Every structure is written in structure tokens, then in C-alpha cells.
Amino acid sequence: MDATATAARPKPTASATLPAGDPKIVAKDVNVYYAEKHALKNVSLDIPERAVMAFIGPSGCGKSTFLRCINRMNDTIASCRVVGSIKIDDQDIYDPSLDVVQLRARVGMVFQKPNPFPKSIYENIAYGPRIHGLARSKAELDEIVEQALRKASLWNEVKDRLQDTGTGLSGGQQQRLCIARAIAVSPEVILMDEPCSALDPIATAKIEELIDELRQNFTIVIVTHSMQQAARVSQRTAFFHLGVIVETGPTERIFTSPNDKRTQDYITGRFG
Amino acid sequence: MTLIYLLGLVLVAAGAYVVGRQKGVTFAMAGGASRMHSLPSYHGAYLAVSAIAPMLLWFILWLVFAHRVVEWGGMSALPADLAPADGLAYASRLREILLVADGVQTNEVAPGVRAAGETYALWRGLSEWTLLIVGLGLALIGFAWGARQLEPQFRARNGVERFVKVLLIACSAVAVLTTVGIVFSVLFETLRFFAKYPWYDFLFGLQWSPQTAIRADQVGASGTFGAVPLFAGTTLIMLIAMSVAGPIGLFAAIFMAEYASPRVRGIVKPVLEVLAGVPTVVFGFFAALTVAPFIRSTGEALGLNVASESALAAGLVMGVMIIPFVSSLSDDVINAVPQSLRDGSYGMGATKSETIKKVILPAALPGIVSAFMLAISRAVGETMIVVMAAGLAGNLTFNPLEAVTTVTVQIKTLLVGDQEFDSAKTLSAFALGFVLFFFTLVLNFIALRIVQRYREQYD
Numbered sequence A: 001m002d003a004t005a006t007a008a009r010p011k012p013t014a015s016a017t018l019p020a021g022d023p024k025i026v027a028k029d030v031n032v033y034y035a036e037k038h039a040l041k042n043v044s045l046d047i048p049e050r051a052v053m054a055f056i057g058p059s060g061c062g063k064s065t066f067l068r069c070i071n072r073m074n075d076t077i078a079s080c081r082v083v084g085s086i087k088i089d090d091q092d093i094y095d096p097s098l099d100v101v102q103l104r105a106r107v108g109m110v111f112q113k114p115n116p117f118p119k120s121i122y123e124n125i126a127y128g129p130r131i132h133g134l135a136r137s138k139a140e141l142d143e144i145v146e147q148a149l150r151k152a153s154l155w156n157e158v159k160d161r162l163q164d165t166g167t168g169l170s171g172g173q174q175q176r177l178c179i180a181r182a183i184a185v186s187p188e189v190i191l192m193d194e195p196c197s198a199l200d201p202i203a204t205a206k207i208e209e210l211i212d213e214l215r216q217n218f219t220i221v222i223v224t225h226s227m228q229q230a231a232r233v234s235q236r237t238a239f240f241h242l243g244v245i246v247e248t249g250p251t252e253r254i255f256t257s258p259n260d261k262r263t264q265d266y267i268t269g270r271f272g
Numbered sequence B: 001m002t003l004i005y006l007l008g009l010v011l012v013a014a015g016a017y018v019v020g021r022q023k024g025v026t027f028a029m030a031g032g033a034s035r036m037h038s039l040p041s042y043h044g045a046y047l048a049v050s051a052i053a054p055m056l057l058w059f060i061l062w063l064v065f066a067h068r069v070v071e072w073g074g075m076s077a078l079p080a081d082l083a084p085a086d087g088l089a090y091a092s093r094l095r096e097i098l099l100v101a102d103g104v105q106t107n108e109v110a111p112g113v114r115a116a117g118e119t120y121a122l123w124r125g126l127s128e129w130t131l132l133i134v135g136l137g138l139a140l141i142g143f144a145w146g147a148r149q150l151e152p153q154f155r156a157r158n159g160v161e162r163f164v165k166v167l168l169i170a171c172s173a174v175a176v177l178t179t180v181g182i183v184f185s186v187l188f189e190t191l192r193f194f195a196k197y198p199w200y201d202f203l204f205g206l207q208w209s210p211q212t213a214i215r216a217d218q219v220g221a222s223g224t225f226g227a228v229p230l231f232a233g234t235t236l237i238m239l240i241a242m243s244v245a246g247p248i249g250l251f252a253a254i255f256m257a258e259y260a261s262p263r264v265r266g267i268v269k270p271v272l273e274v275l276a277g278v279p280t281v282v283f284g285f286f287a288a289l290t291v292a293p294f295i296r297s298t299g300e301a302l303g304l305n306v307a308s309e310s311a312l313a314a315g316l317v318m319g320v321m322i323i324p325f326v327s328s329l330s331d332d333v334i335n336a337v338p339q340s341l342r343d344g345s346y347g348m349g350a351t352k353s354e355t356i357k358k359v360i361l362p363a364a365l366p367g368i369v370s371a372f373m374l375a376i377s378r379a380v381g382e383t384m385i386v387v388m389a390a391g392l393a394g395n396l397t398f399n400p401l402e403a404v405t406t407v408t409v410q411i412k413t414l415l416v417g418d419q420e421f422d423s424a425k426t427l428s429a430f431a432l433g434f435v436l437f438f439f440t441l442v443l444n445f446i447a448l449r450i451v452q453r454y455r456e457q458y459d
Ligand SMILES: Nc1ncnc2c1ncn2[C@@H]1O[C@H](COP(=O)(O)OP(=O)(O)O)[C@@H](O)[C@H]1O
Pocket: A034, A037, A039, A057, A058, A059, A060, A061, A062, A063, A064, A065, A066, A077, A079
């Protein structure tokens, strides 16, 4: 799967078929508190494997909070407390015996603002494989770096300047670099928190194409404030409001015939 | 009189401000505030500035030149036979004249000097009245000039802005000129020293014994000023100090920035910074009375030969002293590394120490380096601890258990006590000072460059 093939693909549509089978991630009665503040209330959700799940909702409703529960990034916030259960492949990720470091290698994350390390492009990608010991030789590492960059359709743009610093790329390229960095450790799940909110429309379209491409190999969860984006890239959508999930279902149905009045109001732009 | 003048300055400013503001208010009442360019208070400020700016300039001119004129007046009133022949005589004659002018000791001086003293007093009185009268006159002219300009459309606000700018430039100029002045005065004395003593013997000579004899037949009649032992001693102590302060300071910074809870950090950081406020003489005390004896007894127990004053004692204590310079600044730069980089690394499954080692420290490295540079310049410039704990002996050695001396200590030793002002011994202190200054300058320059590179990284 190389970049030219990606570029030639037709625009992704929301009507892509939903995969059958067991969900990849199962969340049950998740509650999150920031000190006294109750940010998520009894959230339960199934996330299907090898598909794109979108979280939409007004800002401050807890989308990022829930996303960060899935790779336990909330552990890095001292005031944050999570109760409830989240299982990935039937394994409880809040089990005390679970190794957070390994969990995060299985569940990669792409952030709102591109955050490449102030290192070379090559070193940015090689970072994960190095700390997890995925490559036995330099040649193997080179191969991992190239494959990750290809999957993120960035290879053709940077192959001649792998030693240049990653922060020197354009915003869209930086974000694809961050996606490549996450891919490089072969995660099963990729979490994206408003990955296009700092990008221009052209860079956004590229990332959306890329997401559609990636769903063949990865389970993707994306937070977005753009309903068009959710409609374009996702197969399932969950609508968050004031710390609860109001409604969840196939993207097409959520956008054409929502069951809940609040969802209806939100997607028709009555609040947000 | 100058006090009265300055008081007058304040009064003139206040008065002009009130008048200008009043005028502004009148404009506003007459035509509506919307048609005025500047607020009434700017009219006031503009008028105040117009009045006092010439007063200030005149005051500075007067400060620089008036006393010379008065002095010249007094001296030229001396009869020809009392006129001083050289600089030394001039100074003592001037002293006499001043005494007369101040009304002290009037009976024991020659009548010619007394007359000159009276002339001096007269001129001095005149000059003070000139200050006052010309100053007020200038203020009046400035006030009139400013007042004529005031009208509703007058851009008083922009005028005040210009004045603020000039004031700021003047203040920076004072700071810069002072530095330049110090550098040049040290440089000139250094050149005078090199006229008496060859510079290569100074820079590369291996023996330092600045004791110049009073009589030519004494032993060691002329001093030797080979500064290498001092440079070596300075370097040795600096290295010992940095090998204490570097790791401890850096690790403390990492702890504070990455591991400590806000509460712990809130306690540890100020406590560490208190260390920087302890007077160095207290550290010196501690080094000489506690650490040095401890090192000596430990050394003797191990069968080593340790001098009672050692580079190690001074270096260790100095290292403790400069810990806060490393830790506080490093803590700041580590904190300045964006949280998004940490998130990126944790999100990849890196542990905390991996993140610190591979992401945070490389990103903060330039800032950390400049923290080290600052600590080094501090160590190199430190005098008291070394005087008290490392001794005065100019040994050329890299053995930390021996007594050594440093550049700053020698400068202090050379200049303490009664000295002839142009002996090689005294002048050599300036040469040492110049070398020290040059070294610190280079360090600062390097640090600055590194910091600039660091800034570019996040843009
Ligand atoms: N680190 C934090 N500390 C305290 N409160 C937080 C923190 N992060 C988020 N919150 C609160 O939790 C709620 C949900 O936030 P978030 O998940 O970021 O919303 P969203 O991503 O949907 O805009 C908000 O009210 C927010 O103020």
C-alpha cells in the first residue's frame, strides 16, 4: 500500500460496511473524576474491531477524557480517578497486574496538536521501536521506519530528508509523522484526539484519507468536533453530552435518524 | 543648592502638569472630548516634560562642567609664586584652597592662597546661582514652548511617547557605558602592566611570586608573575566544584520538575534557593573549620598526605554553594519543555525515566548547558571560600589534596593593604582581572548562543 495508490482512492464514504464479530474494546460503567469534578458518568460502549469509531459532542462533554481512559493516559494526571471496567480483547486494562507501558504500545495515540519530538524524522519514528526493543539490527529498524512512513503516506515526501528535524515539516506532515510514529510499534488500536483541528482543509483531507486506509489494519477511535468529518471517516458514532453517552450507533443512522432529541439538536447545529 | 534645584524640578513638573491638564480639560469642555487627539492628562504630561527636560539637561551639563570652571577660577587667582608646578602640587594647593573656601583653618595659610580660596568661594556661589537662575529660565522657555503647541488637535500623547523612548534609551546607555568604561579602565591598566612585564611570561610563566622587595638587595628582588599556577588552581577548584554541583544540581532539578508533587516542589525549590543567599564567607568558614579538617583526618587515616588547606575542601564547599545555580535554572528549562512532548512519549509507552532521558533532557539540553555555564562563571569568580580553605600558595599542581590558589584570591591579595599604584605587583592584579573578565565573557557568549539555538527549536 503506497502513497500513489492512496492518493488515487476515491473519497471515503460513511456507507462502508460494518465488520461483524466481537467488539475490540468494551467499556462498562466508566466513571471519571478530576478531584471533585465528575467528568464521565456511567459510560458504557462497545468499539468494533478494524473500523473507525467517532466521538462527537460539544466541547467539555468528556470525549477526550474517555479517549484517554483507553490507553490510561489519565494516569499521568494526578487528580484524575477512573472507576469501572474497560476491556480490550477481554483483558481488563485497569487490572493492577497489567503493564501500562505495554498497554500503550498496543494502544497508540495521536494528539490534537502535532507534537513531533525535536529530533530527526528518522529518530521520531525509531523512538517507539527502540524503547520497546522491536528491531534487532539497524537494517530492521530502517525497514520499520520506512514501512511506518509508507503506511502514513509520508514516505515519498520525506524519504530524501530523514535526517532533517521533524519540527521543520508542515503542520499536516507533522501530524502524519505523529501517526507514523504511533504505527511504528504496530499497535492494535489508534486513538486520535481531534487530529485535524490544527490543520488546513487540504492537510485535513489527506489525514482523512489516511484514516480510511488505516482502518483495514487498525481499530481507530477518533474524537472530532466536525460532524462532516465524523460522517466522512467513521462507521460508528457515539454522541457525548455532559459526561454521558446519549446515543451510539452506525454513523449513517446517527446522522440521518437520531433517536434522541439532544442528538438531533446537536447535529442540526442547535447547540455546540 | 542642588537639593533646592531638584526640589524646584519636581515643583515645576507638578505645576506644568496641572496647568497642561487644566488646558486639556478646557479644550474638552469647549469642543467635546471626541474631537481631541489626546486625553487631558497627556496634555499635562507633555507640558511637564517640556518644562523639565531642558532643566534636566542643564543640570547634567552643570554637574559635569561647573566644578571645573570654579576650580580654574580659584587656581588662576593664585599669585604666580604660589602656582603649582606639577600634578601633585596642584592637588595639595587645591586642598588648601578648598579648606579656605569652606571656612576652616583660615589662619595658617599664605595670604595668596587665602585670596584664591575666597575667589573660589565666590565663584562657587556664583555657579550655584547660575544653576538655579538659568535652570528656571530654561524651564520657563520650555513651558512656554510647550504651552503654545497645546490645542485640541495637538498630539500630546505621541510627544509623551517620544520622551519615554528617549528616557529609556538614556538609561540603557548609562548601563552600557558603565560596562564599557570598566572594561577600558581594566584594559589600560593591563596594558601598563604588560609594558613593565612581558605578556607571554605572564600568560605562560610557571612561577607566581609577586613579592617585590622594598630594597634592591633583598632576596627575590623582583617578583615573577607567571600566572599558569593560578589558572591551574582556578581550573582545578572549578572542576571539583562542578563535579559536585553538576550531577546533584541536575538530578535535583529533574526530581523537582518531573517527580516531585507540587507540594514537595514548593518546599524543596525555595529551600535550595536559600543556599544561594548564604553569604560566601559563611561557606568559607564551614570549609575551613569543618570540611578541611575532616578531609585531612580522613586522608591521614587512609595514609595520604593532605595539606591543611586543600583544593578539595574549597572545591567541595563551593560545589555545594553553586548547586542552586544549576538546579534552579535547569528546573526552569525542564519545566519549559512542552507538556505535549511528554504526552507524546508516554503515549508511545515510554516510562518516565525513558521520557526524561530521551525526550526531555535533549530538548532542554541547551538551557541546561547555559545553567552550567552560569555556575562555572560563579565558581571561577568566587574568592572568599578559596581564601579561607585553599590557601594562598601558588603551587602548580593538579593534586586536589594540596593547597592551591586562584586568580580571584591573588587579585584580592595583591590589592589589600598599602600599595604603590603603579608597581608591577599592583598592576598585575588588573591583568589577572582582565583575563578573568575575558574568560567569563567567552563563557557567557557561548551560553547566549546556545540559548538562542534553543529558542529557535520550538518555533
Ligand atoms: N486535567 C484536568 N483536570 C481537571 N478537569 C479536567 C481535566 N481535563 C478535563 N477536565 C474537565 O473534564 C471535562 C471533560 O473534558 P474533556 O474530556 O477534555 O472534554 P472534551 O474533550 O469533550 O472537550 C471538562 O469539564 C473539563 O473541564
